[in-house]
Amino acid sequence: MHPVLSVIFFTVASGAGFGLFSLLFVADFFALGGGFSRAHLLVGGAIALALIVLGLLSSTLHLANPKNAWRAFSRFRTSWLSREGVFAVAFMPLALAYLACIAFDAPLWLRHASGFLSAALAWITVFSTGMIYACLKTIRQWNTPLVPANYLALGYASGSLLLLLGAVRAGLDATPYVALAGLIVAIAAVLKAIYYFWIRSPGLTPTVNTATGLTRAGVRLFDSGHTHGTFLTEEFGYQLARRRASVIKVLLFVVGFALPAVMLAAVLRGSGAEAAAAVAACAGLAGAVMERWLFFAEARHVVNLYHGAQRC
Amino acid sequence: MRLGLVIDLDVCVGCHACAVSCKEWNASGSIGPLADYQPYGAEPSGVWFNRIRHFEMGEYPHNKTINFPMSCMHCEDADCVTVCPTGASYKRAEDGVVLIDQDKCMGCNYCSWACPYGARELDRATGTMKKCTLCIDRIYDENLPVEERQPACVLTCPAHARMFGDFDDPDSAVSRTVRERGGYALMPELNYNPTNRYLPPRRKPEVSVAPRPRGGLKDSLRQFANRLVRR
Numbered sequence: 001m002h003p004v005l006s007v008i009f010f011t012v013a014s015g016a017g018f019g020l021f022s023l024l025f026v027a028d029f030f031a032l033g034g035g036f037s038r039a040h041l042l043v044g045g046a047i048a049l050a051l052i053v054l055g056l057l058s059s060t061l062h063l064a065n066p067k068n069a070w071r072a073f074s075r076f077r078t079s080w081l082s083r084e085g086v087f088a089v090a091f092m093p094l095a096l097a098y099l100a101c102i103a104f105d106a107p108l109w110l111r112h113a114s115g116f117l118s119a120a121l122a123w124i125t126v127f128s129t130g131m132i133y134a135c136l137k138t139i140r141q142w143n144t145p146l147v148p149a150n151y152l153a154l155g156y157a158s159g160s161l162l163l164l165l166g167a168v169r170a171g172l173d174a175t176p177y178v179a180l181a182g183l184i185v186a187i188a189a190v191l192k193a194i195y196y197f198w199i200r201s202p203g204l205t206p207t208v209n210t211a212t213g214l215t216r217a218g219v220r221l222f223d224s225g226h227t228h229g230t231f232l233t234e235e236f237g238y239q240l241a242r243r244r245a246s247v248i249k250v251l252l253f254v255v256g257f258a259l260p261a262v263m264l265a266a267v268l269r270g271s272g273a274e275a276a277a278a279v280a281a282c283a284g285l286a287g288a289v290m291e292r293w294l295f296f297a298e299a300r301h302v303v304n305l306y307h308g309a310q311r312c
Numbered sequence: 313m314r315l316g317l318v319i320d321l322d323v324c325v326g327c328h329a330c331a332v333s334c335k336e337w338n339a340s341g342s343i344g345p346l347a348d349y350q351p352y353g354a355e356p357s358g359v360w361f362n363r364i365r366h367f368e369m370g371e372y373p374h375n376k377t378i379n380f381p382m383s384c385m386h387c388e389d390a391d392c393v394t395v396c397p398t399g400a401s402y403k404r405a406e407d408g409v410v411l412i413d414q415d416k417c418m419g420c421n422y423c424s425w426a427c428p429y430g431a432r433e434l435d436r437a438t439g440t441m442k443k444c445t446l447c448i449d450r451i452y453d454e455n456l457p458v459e460e461r462q463p464a465c466v467l468t469c470p471a472h473a474r475m476f477g478d479f480d481d482p483d484s485a486v487s488r489t490v491r492e493r494g495g496y497a498l499m500p501e502l503n504y505n506p507t508n509r510y511l512p513p514r515r516k517p518e519v520s521v522a523p524r525p526r527g528g529l530k531d532s533l534r535q536f537a538n539r540l541v542r543r
Contacts (some may be wrong), residue, residue, distance in 0.1 A: 001425075064419025065439030071398035073414055081422055083396035124363050137391065138428045206428070206499045210368075212380060213496045213510055217370035222377060223362045226329070231433040235424060293473040302499065303430040306365055306382065 002238045004297035010059035011129060012288045016087070017051030018126050019159020021095060021188070022119035023180065024048060027163060028102075029112060032180070033173035038047040038102055040170045044163070045099045049092075056088060080135055080264060080292070084128035085244035087121055094118035126155045133295075140205050140312060141299045146195040148297075154288050160184045160278075161260055161284040168267060168277040178264050185264075185284070194289065196249060199298070205312055211305035221308040236301040240294075248294050256287015314408040314480040315446055316386050316507030317466065317538060318489055322472040322514045326379030327392055330465035331362040334383070336441070338463035339360045341416050342449040344473075347402045347437035369513075373521045376392040378513060381474070383465070383496070384431035384444035385506030386410050392423035392432060400441070417441050428499050429506070451476075479507055 025043050027036060036044065043162070060066050073089070075082040095118040101111035130148025137143055160181040167177040209215045264281035267273045300312045320422070338361060339346045350359035361385040369376050385404075390410050393401045400416035401423050412423075412432075418438040424432040425443065432443045447463035450456065462468065466476045477486035486509070489495065494507035 062420070063439075064421075064434055064436065065417060066419075067398075067417060068398060068418035069484045071400070072418060072420070073397075077396050078394040079397040079422075081395065081420065085397065119489070130424075135395070136426055137504075138426060147404070168378075193501075206501060208502060209498050211428075213498055213512070214369050214378060215366070219367050219369050221365065222368045223366040224356070225366060228350075229355060231359070232362070232430045233425070235421065236430075237432075249379055249430050301425065302428045302502070306380075306430055 001296045001299040001301060002235055002265065003293050004062050006058045006061035006212070006291045008289060008296070011054040011151070012021065012055075013051045013058070013290055015129070016156025016158035016285060017048045018091075018122035018290070019156040020051065021045065021048035023120045023156065023163045024160050025098065025119045026282060027167070028115065028179075032176040033167055036166070036170055040166065042099060044166050045095065045102070046074065047100075047162070049095060050161075052088070052091075064267060066171060079127050080131040082124050083133060083162035084125060087125040087128055087279065091121040091125055093116055094121060106177065115122050117242045123152065132289070138302045139299045141295075144195070144198060146191065146198060149191050149251075150195055150291075153184070153191045154291060156290050157181075157185045157188040157260075158281075158284045161281040162238040164264075164267065165274075165277040165281045168273050168309060174267050174273060174277075178268050179276045179299070182261065182264050182278030185257055185260055192257075193253075206302050206305060207311040208305045208309065213300065220310070221306075225309050232303055233307060234306055236303050238297060240297040245294065245298055248290060252287050252294065255283050259283040260287075313406060313478050314386075314388075314507055315451070315476070316408070316479055316486070317383070317446075317463070318475040318477070318495060318509050318511060320473040320475075320493075320511040321378050321513060322469045324379040324381060325367055325471050326364055326377075327470065329468050330359055330381055330474060331360055331364055333464045333468035334362040335360055337447060337450065338445065340446070341445065343412065343442055343445060345435075345437070346442065347435045349436065359433045360441055361431075361433075361442070367399050372384065373483070376513060376516070380500075381465075382429060382431070382488060383508075384410060384446070385429055385508040386446065387505070388443075388505035388507065389407065389503060391504060393425040395422050395530045397422065402457065409448055410443070411445055412441050414438065414440050414441060414442075428502050428504065446476075448538070479509075502506045 027039055060069050067225040070135055072082055072085050076086050098114040098118050101114055127148050130151030133142040134144060149152055164177040164181045170176050208219050212219055260280040260283050263276040266276035302312045304312055327386060335346055338344055346359040350356050362381060365380045367378045367380055369378055381511050386408055390403055393403050393410060398416045400413045419439040421434060431534050432441050435442050443519060451461050453461060460463045462476045475486050475489060477484040479487055481487060490509045493511045497506045498510060
């Protein structure tokens, strides 16, 4: 699949935003490390909402006809893309209500209820983002439950690293935030490793024989019938050399998971905690961008069987 | 009613006339225009509803070239319709034809991701997705003579490799042909239940390519002499 930058930015930014917002509620509910002050909670919430809104806006950049984008909320019952939009929009008023509860000292039960509901909706929205890809039977690398799991784990991992940066800047006890981030980043790394292991073996997939129905002998493409590229070759023809993909995977694990882990240890040691937390957050986000790019670049759509591939 | 096409791979000569005729009719049809990018330039490309690929089956000398026209299969379980977030893609209940409402499409490409057959192409000029309509503006047109109320590709095929009809009617020409010739669907393992059927190539008498048996003593002597002279 052709990797589109606007979609990569959208999934990484909104994933981190939703992750940060839900974990902010967790930190507030349990008063982790002494608890954020009101102003810090509001700033953190605003940053999370900004990430989400910027992501959603950038997602409209890949539309060829954005004036009809408002219609995307209409097929809630069948389309995961529609569901994602509806959940993301439903999240907004709840999240604003939670921030308002914090700002205007509302009763604690109201603050916790709106915070819990918005955290739950954030989880559902990121899950829907993953399901947009996981529900496609045409792309083997995407059609697995590991995809929404990866989207959730990576969104919450980047969110937890951003939250840690906030906690260090706010001067809270960093220990619970380091533990939280360490656990989520480790889960994200393990899930991603399982995913890469899983997509290595081809499994049961269509071949050029089932795609043409000519199963009695070997079949190969003779001529694709067009002189230059088509929409199909542009959209689905992207191919990444296996060796290059492996190099990116190593780099992604070093930058996205190992470096933040080292930085978490540095934060615990105390000296230069703020710089270490900033490096961890940036590395986590950079790793997420690399992961998302590879997620698209490695996906092979079955229509490639009609353009020369023997299996997908 | 379940309308669709039957394509005879034994007969198709790969002339691309169906694709050209499709483009001609639909460029001014209900979801036209069909944009062309650099039609006379170095990298000609554009929107087509029908594309013909050419495959080679088997190894020489038992090989065969198969010309392979493909357009929308008008699937029973069309994922392109279920994934569409705007409701622009829909499947008609009355005849099973899958269509795109050009006024609703936002050009997100998601339906083309869900289609395994490459039937959907984005038109960069209008920013909307386009696909085979089964010539919906032709097959019901009562101003046309009855025999012309068929998709343009079917009418134009010089080899009569394409048939159009109702697959729900067990006695229709398409249903009968599919039964008799063992018509099959493409990629049935994905469970899209495509309507269109392909008729497999028939077995042809094999042409022997073994070396010819050697002649008698006279032939051997002549060949020996020839070899001597050449040296």
